[in-house]
Amino acid sequence: MSSTPEFRSGFACFVGRPNAGKSTLTNALVGRKIVITSSKPQTTRHAVRGIVHKDDAQLILVDTPGLHKPRTLLGERLNDIVKTTWAEVDVIGICLPASDKIGPGDRFLVSEAAKVARTPKVALATKADLVSPERMAEHLLEIGRLGEAVGIEWASVIPVSATSGFQVDLVSDELAKFLPVGMPLYPDGEITDEPEETLVAELIREAALEGVRDELPHSIAVLVEEMNLREGRPEDKPLLDVYASLYLERDSQKGIIIGHKGSRLADVGARARTQIEALLGTPVYLDLHVKIAKNWQTDAKGLRKLGF
Structure with a gap:
């Protein structure tokens, strides 16, 4: 009888409060940038699927928006996406950055995840490159105590750094263990099932988010x-x-994005173009326009138009 391990394929998702390193880890596992990352919270708005091809498994990563206490209709829709996703995946990776103490946001999130009782949960101590071994040891103890407090038995606890590559392969091996035995779900070499237009729009949004004032990111x-x-x-x-069109909520925001004599918008275009060319492997001519969609975050019709 052959002792070759059976092939596994299935879905995993990363959860964590905003800016916990979920998107950076997704990109590191896939080996290409398919999810935008930004120091602004709530950067991810789509459940992007990244596909990790291994010799014995195909791991499909669903990158959900950060769970948060919603203040707008958009916020409520984002939270709904998160909870629906948790119920449908084979394993949940919970990102708890080692660079921060575990706080109320983490406790809220982990207690919500505990309600999805059947799905195995792996704790990921992200941003391991930013802390000392002593701080990491302390963080791992905190993760253990957090699991006990909410009734989660961690399937495993792994320190990882997506930036330096530390234990990234171990994370993919560990997540793959929980996938059902089955054929690959995507052709070899495919790294995401998001339409190219969506990926391009996200890269433009990432470039636009860089360096703008704090009041702008969600707009x-x-x-x-x-x-x-x-x-x-x-x-x-x-x-x-x-x-492409960049939509803002108020006329007063236009000047921030366009900048003095259009300098900021030109910079956004140049940065986005470089990223789009790297993703698609083709030279790009990018034409950007700034438009106003008044209060689109709280308007159901506006949300639909913009794909939410």
């Missing part, structure tokens, strides 16, 4: 209006035309 949405290869170009010199 920015991006819609790719048109994306086509330019006609009449030689095959070895393709050019992808991308026309």
Whole structure:
């Protein structure tokens, strides 16, 4: 009888309070940037699936928005996405950054995850590169106590750094253990099932979030209006035309994004273009326009138009 391990395939998701390192870890496991990362909380708005191909498993990562106490209709929709996702995956990775003490936000989140009783939970002590071994030891004890307090028996507890690559492979091996035996769900080499337009819109939003004042992050949405290869170009010199709109909620925000004589918008465009070209492997012409969709976060029609 052959002793080859059976192939496993299934879904895992990372949860954690905003800025706990979920998106950076997803990108590190997939090996390519498919999820935007930003120092602004609530950066992730879509449950992006990243696909990790291993010799004996295919791990599909669902990157959910951070769970938080909602203040808007958008906030409520984001929380609904999180809870639906938890109930559907095979294993949950809970990100608890070692660089911060465990606080009320973590306790709220872990107690919510405890309600999804059947799904195994792996605790991930993220940002391991930022702390001393002593601080890490203390953090791991805190994680153990947190699990006991809410009635979670951790399937395992792993220190990891997505930035330095420390134990990233161990995380993927550990998550793969909990997947059901089954055939791959995606073709080899595919790294996400998000449409390219969505990925491009997210990269533009990431570039727009960099360096803006704190009041702006949740007010920015991006819609790719048109994306086509330019006609009449030689095959070895393709050019992808991308026309996109940056939506803000108020006229007063326009100046912040556009900057003095358009300098800020030009900078956003240049940064986004570099990232889009790296993702798609094609030279890009990017045309950006700033538009106003008054109070779109609290308007059901506005949310629908912008894809929420």
